[in-house]
Amino acid sequence: MINYTHCEEHELLRHLASGEEQAFTVIYNRYWKPMFFIAHKKLQVVEDAKEIVQGVFFTLWQKRENLLINDLSLYLAAMTRYAVYRHISKEKKRKDQLKKIEKNIKPTAAFDVESKQLLELLNRFTSKLPEKYRIVFLHHKLLDKPIEEVADQLGVSPRTAEGYVSKVMALMRNHHKKVAFSLLL
Structure with a gap:
């Protein structure tokens, strides 16, 4: 040997x-x-x-x-x-794509006031997320792209992308509870 x-x-x-x-x-x-x-x-x-x-x-x-x-x-x-x-x-291409998506998500005159406020809140919330979480959330939840397609774009497995979405949704629920609680006080 x-x-x-x-x-x-x-x-x-x-x-x-x-x-x-x-x-x-x-x-x-x-x-x-x-x-x-x-x-x-x-x-x-x-x-x-x-x-x-x-x-x-x-x-x-x-x-x-x-x-x-x-x-x-x-x-x-x-x-x-x-x-x-x-x-x-x-990574540069991904960031450029994210910027394009964020521009397309900005509220337009066709939205009513409530929709504009909701999109503004979502944009503010997603801007604080890690980049990959933000990309998956925006593509999958707001633009209705299949999770497999989004995962492929990011170079991660679909299961990892699903984990990102779950984490963002949990953060949103937690944030929503805090806001609701503060309004009650």
Whole structure:
């Protein structure tokens, strides 16, 4: 049995290409910290940095048979940087979409006074929510998009998106109770 922990890079790559999971595990253990550092330094969000590193390793495993790598550490660093850039680009597109949606939700002259007030309250409430929660709520509840479509836009599972909606609805109920209680006093 081969002790992969003492293997050099080129040997690990050869074993990786032949599909040996232990070689992949050694590569993962050797390089995940520096890759995480690169991703976290750019993003400043731990969860996003972890997701990016996992994605890079997933891609490495998927493409292992066809890769020609001279320097694994440089290759993984470059993959991580490009994954970060793609993530930043996606986030910018999501924010732009959210701004478009928020503009479309603003009250118009066709709304009566009560509807305008309700939309103003909703806009004020949703502006305080975390971004992903706000996007799911606006798309699914106010624009009637299917939860699967919204989840796909955000790059999360439908179950996670449903969790976001449940959390927002619970926050709204809690806020409503506080307002009702304060009116009674």
